[in-house]
Amino acid sequence: MIALFVGLAVFIGGLILVAFLPSLVARLVKGWAWLYTARLPSDIRARRRAEMRSDLWEHARAERELGYRPESIALHQFLRCLFGIPADLSWRRSQVRQSRHVRPRSLRRGLPLEPALAEKLVSELQQLDPLMQKVVALKFDIELSNAEIARLLDLSAAKVGVELDSALKQLRNSLAHDLRPWLTAARLAEPGAGRQKSDAGQ
Amino acid sequence: MLPIEASILEAAVALAQTGTAEFHGYLMASEIRERQGARLLTAYGTLYKALERLERQGLVQSRWEDPAAAAEERRPLRRLYHVTAEAVHALAAIPSRGKQPALKPIRRPAEA
Numbered sequence: 141m142i143a144l145f146v147g148l149a150v151f152i153g154g155l156i157l158v159a160f161l162p163s164l165v166a167r168l169v170k171g172w173a174w175l176y177t178a179r180l181p182s183d184i185r186a187r188r189r190a191e192m193r194s195d196l197w198e199h200a201r202a203e204r205e206l207g208y209r210p211e212s213i214a215l216h217q218f219l220r221c222l223f224g225i226p227a228d229l230s231w232r233r234s235q236v237r238q239s240r241h242v243r244p245r246s247l248r249r250g251l252p253l254e255p256a257l258a259e260k261l262v263s264e265l266q267q268l269d270p271l272m273q274k275v276v277a278l279k280f281d282i283e284l285s286n287a288e289i290a291r292l293l294d295l296s297a298a299k300v301g302v303e304l305d306s307a308l309k310q311l312r313n314s315l316a317h318d319l320r321p322w323l324t325a326a327r328l329a330e331p332g333a334g335r336q337k338s339d340a341g342q
Numbered sequence: 343m344l345p346i347e348a349s350i351l352e353a354a355v356a357l358a359q360t361g362t363a364e365f366h367g368y369l370m371a372s373e374i375r376e377r378q379g380a381r382l383l384t385a386y387g388t389l390y391k392a393l394e395r396l397e398r399q400g401l402v403q404s405r406w407e408d409p410a411a412a413a414e415e416r417r418p419l420r421r422l423y424h425v426t427a428e429a430v431h432a433l434a435a436i437p438s439r440g441k442q443p444a445l446k447p448i449r450r451p452a453e454a
């Protein structure tokens with residue numbers, strides 16, 4: 141009797157899941173788009189969300205017309221979303237960097253890069269191993285994700301991570317001396333730095 | 343140029359040659375799948391990030407379609423892309439893409 145009840149519940153639950161799966165997945169994908177575009181400038185945010193809405197709709201319509209079952213359509217949409225997550229995150233990072241609407245997280249805090257330091261940075265970049273140079277350029281100039289760089293250079297993602305870490309470590313070490321006074325100036329320029337000083341004096 | 347970018351441009355040029363001058367995201371994803379004989383469509387993130395990069399490089403341009411057209415068909419508004427003349431030159435400059443599968447002829451009725 142219990143087995144019959146459980147079986148019936150699973151069957152009904154399955155039917156409900158299949159019936160609502162496409163809309164659930166569509167909501168999930170839209171929710172993800174909403175999440176990774178949050179706090180970006182409104183025009184960029186609206187464009188990406190609208191493109192996602194359109195793509196989901198076109199995808200569902202096209203596959204319905206081709207005779208796909210709703211759960212297959214949902215699975216295809218889910219996989220498209222899942223495999224695109226690294227690119228979504230990397231895209232968001234690049235948008236955040238370019239955006240003035242989101243608080244900058246870099247150490248620069250909006251200070252201009254001094255020409256002498258920029259020259260030193262370029263000179264140090266040229267000292268890097270050619271593979272490191274490629275990885276750094278692809279990561280920070282073209283703003284690719286590690287997975288994309290790995291595919292492009294025919295490396296493993298782990299190797300890309302290692303090359304990137306080594307390059308950044310090498311750059312930090314070689315620039316540490318030159319960066320120190322500049323970073324100190326940047327810290328003093330942070331909003332609240334003066335207030336902290338006066339608070340400490342009280 | 344990244345492989346996904348080259349795939350987009352090749353598909354877009356082929357679409358233009360068959361009379362579909364403008365394409366939207368899903369149409370491009372399905373076109374790439376058809377031409378490459380892949381099982382899955384290009385992921386959302388990969389596709390739109392690549393399209394944005396191509397637009398920044400001036401190889402594609404985009405616009406929102408007329409809202410009346412979308413309202414008439416009761417569907418969300420499409421972002422329509424088209425390739426620029428620079429894209430054709432950029433494609434011609436790509437050395438042979440040895441490992442890529444041979445391009446298949448397009449079989450598609452004209453669609454915006």
